[in-house]
Amino acid sequence: MGLTLVYEDGQTPLSPEEAEGLKIKTITTHGELDEHEQRNIEKAIEWTIRSNFKTNQILSEKFIKEVHKKMFSEVWRWAGSFRTSEKNIGVPWVNIGIELRQLLDDTDYWKKNGIYPPDELTIRFKHRLVNIHCFPNGNGRHSRIMADIMIEKVFKCELFSWHYSNMVKAGETRSKYIAAIREGDQGNIEPLVQFARN
Numbered sequence: 001m002g003l004t005l006v007y008e009d010g011q012t013p014l015s016p017e018e019a020e021g022l023k024i025k026t027i028t029t030h031g032e033l034d035e036h037e038q039r040n041i042e043k044a045i046e047w048t049i050r051s052n053f054k055t056n057q058i059l060s061e062k063f064i065k066e067v068h069k070k071m072f073s074e075v076w077r078w079a080g081s082f083r084t085s086e087k088n089i090g091v092p093w094v095n096i097g098i099e100l101r102q103l104l105d106d107t108d109y110w111k112k113n114g115i116y117p118p119d120e121l122t123i124r125f126k127h128r129l130v131n132i133h134c135f136p137n138g139n140g141r142h143s144r145i146m147a148d149i150m151i152e153k154v155f156k157c158e159l160f161s162w163h164y165s166n167m168v169k170a171g172e173t174r175s176k177y178i179a180a181i182r183e184g185d186q187g188n189i190e191p192l193v194q195f196a197r198n
Contacts, residue, residue, distance in 0.1 A: 005030050009178055011140075015085045018136040021077040036075050041141060044070035048145065053153045055111065058146075059104045061097065067149070068135050068142050076137070083136045090133025099132045111154070118155035122147050123193045127184040147196065160196040 005014065027033050047070055057063055069080025082096045091099045107125045110116055116124060126147035133139050144162055151157045165173045180191040 005033070008174065012087050012089060012133065012137055014137055018078060018083075018085065021136075023075055023077060033075070037072060037138070040074040041071045041145075043074075045145065048149055053149060055108075055154050058150060058154060059108050061100055061104070064100065064104075064129075064134065064146070067146060068138065071142060071145065072138055078136055080135075082134050085136070087133055090131065090139075096132060096134050100129075100134060103128045103132065118151060118157050119193050119197065120189060122151045122155070122160075123184075123196055124189055125150060126196075127181065127189060127192060130181070131185070161198060162196055163198055 005019070022033075024036055027036060044067065048067075053063070065080045065082075072079035083090075083093050086093060090096075103125065106128075107121070110121050110124070115121070126143045129146060130139050130143040135142065144160070148159045152159055163173045163176070165171075177195055180195040183189075183191045
């Protein structure tokens with residue numbers, strides 16, 4: 001029968017080759033996929049809570065990939081690997097490494113020079129990370145966990161609430177999140193900062 005996926009607004013469709021990377025062949029619906037992914041993500045979050053990360057470790061390509069792998073490796077063979085296909089969002093896949101390096105360098109500069117307050121810096125990092133769209137899927141969830149790691153481990157601040165939602169399902173919270181992301185695309189990061197803290 002195979003996996004049949006229906007995508008919400010703002011979600012990244014998988015290519016047929018990426019869909020073939022599903023490890024659990026008994027999954028046939030998006031609901032089942034969401035459940036398995038959420039269990040895997042909860043294990044990744046437990047790992048982040050138990051671990052102490054340094055700023056230079058967090059701001060590395062290796063760590064960006066490691067977090068994605070921890071989040072999705074029980075479900076997808078390509079977990080932790082950069083995408084090799086074009087998507088409805090994101091930079092051309094051949095530019096992912098270059099764009100990510102620029103983001104990591106910019107973020108390091110912002111922090112060392114106090115360019116932005118912690119919440120704004122972290123959300124600017126998260127916003128650019130999701131717009132690069134490093135991976136075949138899971139980029140929104142990955143960027144939110146990366147933001148939580150940064151705000152807690154680098155700045156020693158309280159985690160973001162993200163409206164207490166994983167935002168996989170359609171609804172008012174997801175709509176507000178997508179609207180805030182699109183405001184950020186236009187250069188107005190404040191709605192996304194507010195969303196993260198409410």
